Amino acid sequence: MQITVDRNTCEGLGMCESMAHEYFEVDDDDMLVIHDENPPEEDRKLVLAAVNSCPVLALRLEG
Structure with missing residues (x-):
């Protein structure tokens, strides 16, 4: 992802x-600085929650 x-x-x-x-x-x-653009699968829920929290919809999680 x-x-x-x-x-x-x-x-x-x-x-x-x-x-x-x-x-x-x-x-x-x-x-915004992204420290790791390719997080491990085990952190999917955490990263997806953070992406979905963006009030201006500037973030996406692909894959």
Whole structure:
């Protein structure tokens, strides 16, 4: 599976970071940093919950 972000849509609100800080971080410039774009299958539920928490729908989980 792979995490993708639409950087034109992302507003750096940090909902994903609050749910899965292991994978997402909003930096000092309010830009989203994805620490691991290909998380292990065992973390699917955690990552999917974080992706689905995005209020502007800037994140997707593919695969």
